[in-house]
Amino acid sequence: xxxxxxxxxxxxxxxxxxxxxxxxxxxxxxxxxxxxxxxxxxxxxxxxxxxxxxxxxxxxxxxxxxxxxxxxxxxxxxxxxxxxxxxxxxxxxxxxxxxxxxxxxxxxxxxxxxxxxxxxxxxxxxxxxxxxxxxxxxxxxxx
Amino acid sequence: xxxxxxxxxxxxxxxxxxxxxxxxxxxxxxxxxxxxxxxxxxxxxxxxxxxxxxxxxxxxxxxxxxxxxxxxxxxxxxxxxxxxxxxxxxxxxxxxxxxxxxxxxxxxxxxxxxxxxxxxxxxxxxxxxxxxxxxxxxxxxxxx
Numbered sequence: 001x002x003x004x005x006x007x008x009x010x011x012x013x014x015x016x017x018x019x020x021x022x023x024x025x026x027x028x029x030x031x032x033x034x035x036x037x038x039x040x041x042x043x044x045x046x047x048x049x050x051x052x053x054x055x056x057x058x059x060x061x062x063x064x065x066x067x068x069x070x071x072x073x074x075x076x077x078x079x080x081x082x083x084x085x086x087x088x089x090x091x092x093x094x095x096x097x098x099x100x101x102x103x104x105x106x107x108x109x110x111x112x113x114x115x116x117x118x119x120x121x122x123x124x125x126x127x128x129x130x131x132x133x134x135x136x137x138x139x140x141x142x143x
Numbered sequence: 144x145x146x147x148x149x150x151x152x153x154x155x156x157x158x159x160x161x162x163x164x165x166x167x168x169x170x171x172x173x174x175x176x177x178x179x180x181x182x183x184x185x186x187x188x189x190x191x192x193x194x195x196x197x198x199x200x201x202x203x204x205x206x207x208x209x210x211x212x213x214x215x216x217x218x219x220x221x222x223x224x225x226x227x228x229x230x231x232x233x234x235x236x237x238x239x240x241x242x243x244x245x246x247x248x249x250x251x252x253x254x255x256x257x258x259x260x261x262x263x264x265x266x267x268x269x270x271x272x273x274x275x276x277x278x279x280x281x282x283x284x285x286x287x
Contacts, residue, residue: 001275066272071257123255126282130253130261133285141248 001060010054017050045093052089056081075116083108172234179232185211185218194218196235200265201245202227214267237284239263240274247284 001009025046029036038046056078064070086108090096096104151157159177163170182193200212204224211218211227220227228236228244239245249266253273256262261273261281273281 066258066260068257119259120255123259123261126278126287127253127255127261129287130281130285133287134247134250134253137248 003061006057006061010057013054013057014050017053018046021046021050041093045089045095048093049086049089049095052085053082055085079112082112175233179230183211183220183227183230185220187216187218192218196232197246197248199231199236199246200249200267200269201243201271202231202236203244204242212269237277237281239277239281240272243271245271 025038025042029038059074059078059081064074083105087096087104090104161170161173179196182195183199184191185194186192194211194213198213200214202209202211202220202224204210209220209222209224209227211220222230224242224244228238231244235246235248236244237247245263245265250263251266252264254262254264256272259275259278261278263271263273265271
């Protein structure tokens with residue numbers, strides 16, 4: 001991934017994360033806080049957490065030898081970096097304390113793993129479609 | 144479509160004229176086929192060989208040298224990879240990374256390889272990586 005691609009991906013990811021945050025926090029507010037409104041500080045917090053979650057994407061710009069081991073290692077580093085920046089942002093805005101730290105950690109792992117699983121499924125789905133087209137080409141060659 | 148084939152004398156240059164209202168995929172494919180030579184000159188130990196395009200599995204650029212891979216043999220080409228790409232039939236050959244052009248008809252299977260890349264398994268058992276940047280071109284080629 002070059003810098004341009006990374007910035008494009010980060011912009012899209014930032015919008016997706018901010019929208020998802022707004023949706024879930026609004027939903028929780030409606031259910032548990034009788035439709036309480038966001039304060040400017042909370043809005044800033046939402047943006048900061050979204051920014052913290054996309055910034056570590058920059059490690060994908062670093063050129064590495066693409067062996068299976070180095071790719072896994074890079075994903076692990078990305079996971080730890082993202083965990084660090086997101087938790088730092090959550091703590092800064094007072095959204096995480098010692099009581100809900102474990103729940104936050106599990107939620108983070110759940111969302112991170114979910115995003116990876118979606119990416120994996122999309123990759124497999126595309127490979128299946130490409131293989132279908134390849135089979136059609138090979139069938140055409142046989143005729 | 145009406146097809147007219149005219150015999151010409153030995154001295155005359157062969158030519159093809161398409162009388163069409165608009166370009167179609169079939170016409171584009173026909174033009175690509177007509178434009179590319181049937182065989183290329185490749186080398187082993189400095190000795191030249193003609194190699195039919197349909198026998199090429201893939202071409203690769205390594206350290207500014209271009210290698211052409213057939214089912215079992217590896218040949219050198221004196222052309223740069225981009226020059227070779229110009230000559231190869233665009234119906235069959237596709238750039239899949241900065242270093243590799245593959246014959247789509249020789250791909251047996253495609254599988255995800257992580258990092259948004261794909262691994263193409265060829266009919267001779269070899270495997271080549273499809274870079275993330277070239278996946279959109281592959282999708283377009285396959286009409287996806």
